[in-house]
Amino acid sequence: MERPNLEHLKSAFLAMEPPNCFISLARSCGGGYITPEVQTFILDIICNGYVRSGAVSNSSYVRNLLKKVIVDAESTTSDDAVAVVDGLYEQFAHYMTLPAEDDLLKEENRIYKQISFLYPNGFHDVSSGARSLVVSLQCSLNLLEGDTGCAIWPSSLFLSEFILSHPAIFSNKFCFEVGSGVGLVGTCLAYVGASKVILTDGDISSLANMTSNLELNCLGSGTKAKTKTSPDMIQCKHLPWEFATESELQGCQPDIILGADVIYDPLCLPHLIQVLSILLKTKKHVPEETNDATNKSRNNYIPCNDQMKETPVAYIAQVIRNYETFNYFLKLAEEADLCIVDITETKRPPDFLPYMLSYDRSSVHLYRLSFSK
Incomplete structure (x- = not known):
């Protein structure tokens, strides 16, 4: 099976694939684990670009996704892995501070x-x-x-x-x-x-x-x-x-x-x-x-x-x-x-x-x- 590319990861995000599926795809893009390159793509291209532009309106989905990306990256034991990209923590903190009531009202089910x-x-x-x-x-x-x-x-x-x-x-x-x-x-x-x-x-x-x-x-x-x-x-x-x-x-x-x-x-x-x-x-x-x-x-x-x-x-x-x-x-x-x-x-x-x-x-x-x- 052909290895998925980062464009596939972007498409999965915009389609709001279940977080576990997104994480699995992100690992495949990185050759088995979520590499710094993949983390940066998630941060800069997906989160900063598409979420802020309004392409993805469900902030609870983004919050859950970021949490799973961070947990997965932190648990990586590969020698080639590095620490979690700093911006991911900042983004996660931002979505954690959003009021749940306002979030639900904004999404309107x-x-x-x-x-x-x-x-x-x-x-x-x-x-x-x-x-x-x-x-x-x-x-x-x-x-x-x-x-x-x-x-x-x-x-x-x-x-x-x-x-x-x-x-x-x-x-x-x-x-x-x-x-x-x-x-x-x-x-x-x-x-x-x-x-x-x-x-x-x-x-x-x-x-x-x-x-x-x-x-x-x-x-x-x-x-x-x-x-x-x-x-x-x-x-x-x-x-x-x-x-x-x-x-x-x-x-x-x-x-x-x-x-x-x-x-x-x-x-x-x-x-x-x-x-x-x-x-x-x-x-x-x-x-x-x-x-x-x-x-x-x-x-x-x-x-x-x-x-x-x-x-x-x-x-x-x-x-x-x-x-x-x-x-x-x-x-x-x-x-x-x-x-x-x-x-x-x-x-x-x-x-x-x-x-x-x-x-x-x-x-x-x-x-x-x-x-x-």
């Missing part, structure tokens, strides 16, 4: 993360030559309060990697996502040039948070995601599955439907299957040709791949946490004449997140759904 998708060797954005995509996201600080729609889940990371590694599938396509959460997948769809993107969620607070995240990225500049899709072509809609009507869904006519970690509650699955069935059965209208020249062009037309077909497809990324629930989903899908194919191995994307040690890519499955009749 939300944290800002920046997810850096680092293009592996052989991959890059052809149109711009970019080697990375940075997506800024406001996420929930406390999932115990039921704010799960405002968190970043492994399946959304996997689906985002899939989109970035296969941009031709989604470019110039109308994409519709169910259960969009923080809007990470939608931002990646816009980045690869989807012609239209509709993001939906049944939770009002998640929808509001998603809208804010799109404004952070799709309408932003600088290090934020510069999308190839017009901001007007990205919409957020409130869509509780149990109340979705057939006429409402048939009016959408998307090319591709997506979902990440949407198979979780047995009570919701019949409604989810109904939504997917309606969207997948709806064929896009092809206008009739009215002149000989157009007819001649049509007669010479030969579809070259699956993406040119009129029937839409769905891509669902899922961590199977309960096999009984997942088997129930498969049963309902079969009854609805939906064909499900596991394409995890044939379409597994390369690792765009090598610094994210908390992300278990191996736990995610990718499924392709289509109408079987």
